[in-house]
Amino acid sequence: MTLIMFLYYVMTAYVVGMLIWNFIKTKDIKSEILYTLALLPLILRLLRMK
Amino acid sequence: MMRKLLIVGILALVVLAGGIPLYLQRYFKEEVVAGPSVTNVFKLSNYFDGIKGTIADTDVFELKGSEEGGKTLVIAGTHANEPSAALLAYFLIENLEVEKGTVYVIPHFNVSGSLGTQPGGGFPLYFDIETPWGEKTFRMGDRGFQALDQWPDPDVYVHYPDGQLLSYIDARNTNRSWPGRPDGFLAEKVSFAAMEMIRNEGIDIVIDLHEAEAMYPVTNCIVAPEKSMPYAIGASFYVKGREKFNNHVESSPTGYRGLSHREIGDWSDAYPFLLESPGVHLDQITAAKTPQLIVDGIDPFVLQAGEKGLLYVPYDENGFSMDRRVGQHSSVIQEIMAQWTKKNPERGFKVSAPRYADIVNNGLGSYFKDPSKADKKDVYLQ
Numbered sequence: 001m002t003l004i005m006f007l008y009y010v011m012t013a014y015v016v017g018m019l020i021w022n023f024i025k026t027k028d029i030k031s032e033i034l035y036t037l038a039l040l041p042l043i044l045r046l047l048r049m050k
Numbered sequence: 051m052m053r054k055l056l057i058v059g060i061l062a063l064v065v066l067a068g069g070i071p072l073y074l075q076r077y078f079k080e081e082v083v084a085g086p087s088v089t090n091v092f093k094l095s096n097y098f099d100g101i102k103g104t105i106a107d108t109d110v111f112e113l114k115g116s117e118e119g120g121k122t123l124v125i126a127g128t129h130a131n132e133p134s135a136a137l138l139a140y141f142l143i144e145n146l147e148v149e150k151g152t153v154y155v156i157p158h159f160n161v162s163g164s165l166g167t168q169p170g171g172g173f174p175l176y177f178d179i180e181t182p183w184g185e186k187t188f189r190m191g192d193r194g195f196q197a198l199d200q201w202p203d204p205d206v207y208v209h210y211p212d213g214q215l216l217s218y219i220d221a222r223n224t225n226r227s228w229p230g231r232p233d234g235f236l237a238e239k240v241s242f243a244a245m246e247m248i249r250n251e252g253i254d255i256v257i258d259l260h261e262a263e264a265m266y267p268v269t270n271c272i273v274a275p276e277k278s279m280p281y282a283i284g285a286s287f288y289v290k291g292r293e294k295f296n297n298h299v300e301s302s303p304t305g306y307r308g309l310s311h312r313e314i315g316d317w318s319d320a321y322p323f324l325l326e327s328p329g330v331h332l333d334q335i336t337a338a339k340t341p342q343l344i345v346d347g348i349d350p351f352v353l354q355a356g357e358k359g360l361l362y363v364p365y366d367e368n369g370f371s372m373d374r375r376v377g378q379h380s381s382v383i384q385e386i387m388a389q390w391t392k393k394n395p396e397r398g399f400k401v402s403a404p405r406y407a408d409i410v411n412n413g414l415g416s417y418f419k420d421p422s423k424a425d426k427k428d429v430y431l432q
Contacts, residue, residue, distance in 0.1 A: 004202065005200075005201050005202070008201055008202050023054070023057075024054070029053065032053070032054060032057055033057065036057050036058075036060075036061045039061065040061065040064060040065065043061075043065055044065065044068070044069055044072075045197075045198070047065075047069060047073075048198055049065075049068075049069035049072045049073050049076075050068075050069070050072050050166065050169065050198070
C-alpha cells in the first residue's frame with residue numbers, strides 16, 4: 001500500500017467517524033437515513049470489500 | 051434510541067448481505083491442472099521484484115518443448131471482464147502440446163481486476179462452464195485494477211514515457227500502462243515486469259488476448275503494428291480460408307499510447323499481436339448481464355442491433371458463444387506461430403492444441419481436466 005493510498009484510508013476512516021458522530025447527534029429521521037446511506041460505501045471500502 | 055438501533059441494524063444487514071459475496075469472490079480460487087507440456091510455474095516478479103508480494107504479481111506457466119526454438123508469451127486477463135482470454139489460457143495450460151520452442155502463459159495478467167466486477171455494471175460474480183465431470187466455476191472480473199488495490203485515481207493519467215494525457219480511469223488499465231515503469235502505478239509496474247521478461251527472455255511473439263463489444267469496430271480481429279503485420283495477415287487469411295471464420299486485421303495506431311500491440315513492439319524486439327473476440331456481454335444495450343449471457347453470448351437486443359446493421363460482426367440467434375470465442379483465439383494463436391515459423395524456422399515452433407472446429411463441436415468444457423482426479427502437485431490455484 002502506497003503512502004497516498006494509506007492516507008486515503010485514514011481520510012475515509014475520519015469521514016466515517018464524522019458520519020457516525022452526526023448520526024448519533026441528530027434527532028431528524030431523514031438525516032439519520034441520509035448518514036446511513038452515505039456510510040455504506042465508505043464502510044465497504046474500509047472493510048476492503050469493494 | 052430504538053429507531054437509531056433499527057437503522058444501524060438495517061445498515062449492518064445491507065453491508066453483510068452485499069459485502070460478504072464480494073469478499074468471498076475476492077478470495078475464490080480457480081483451479082487449473084498443469085498439462086503434459088508444463089515444465090515450470092513461476093512468478094512474474096522474478097523479472098522485477100518491485101511487484102513481489104503485491105497483488106500485481108502473477109503466475110507464469112512455462113510450456114517448453116524438447117527441441118529448442120522460439121519463445122511466445124500469451125497474456126490473458128489484461129481485462130478480466132473479457133473472460134474468454136483467461137479460459138483460453140487455462141485451455142492452453144491443460145491441452146497445448148509443445149514439441150519445439152517455448153510458450154509462456156499468464157492466465158491473469160491483472161490479478162486484481164479478476165477479483166471483482168465493475169461497480170454498477172450489474173455483472174454476475176461468477177459463471178460456469180459445463181464439463182463432463184460437472185460445472186467448472188470462474189470469477190467474472192473487471193476491466194482494470196480494483197480501486198481497493200490501486201487508489202486514488204489521478205485527475206488525468208499521464209502516460210509514461212510519452213506524456214500523452216489519457217482518461218483518469220486508464221491509470222488502472224493494464225492495456226494503457228505499457229511499457230510501464232518501475233516506480234509508477236501498480237498497473238505500470240506489472241507491465242514493466244512483463245517488459246523485463248520479454249527483453250530478458252528474448253521473447254519473439256507476444257499475444258495479448260481480449261474481447262470487445264459487437265458494436266465496436268475493433269472486434270473479431272487481430273491488432274498488429276507494422277512489423278507484425280505480415281504474420282497477422284497470413285493468420286487471418288488462413289483461418290478464413292481453412293477454418294471458415296472471419297478474423298480481420300487492424301493496424302495498431304502510432305499515436306495512441308500505452309497499448310500492448312504498440313508499446314511492446316516499440317520497446318523490445320518482440321512481435322506483438324492483440325486478439326479480439328466478440329463478447330456481447332460487454333455491449334451496453336444487452337438485457338440482464340447473466341452468467342448465461344457471458345457463456346452463450348445470446349442477447350435479443352444485440353440481435354435487433356444486428357438486424358439494423360449496427361454490429362461489426364456477423365450475429366444471429368445462436369449468439370457468439372464462449373466455445374466460439376475461445377476456439378477462435380486457439381486457432382489464431384496457433385496460426386500466428388505457424389506463420390512465424392515459416393519465416394523464422396530457426397526460431398520456430400511445433401505446437402498443437404484443439405482448434406476452432408474441435409472446440410465448437412466438442413464444447414470447451416470437454417477439454418478441462420477434473421482437478422479432484424488430478425495429481426495435487428499439478429493443480430494450481432489462480
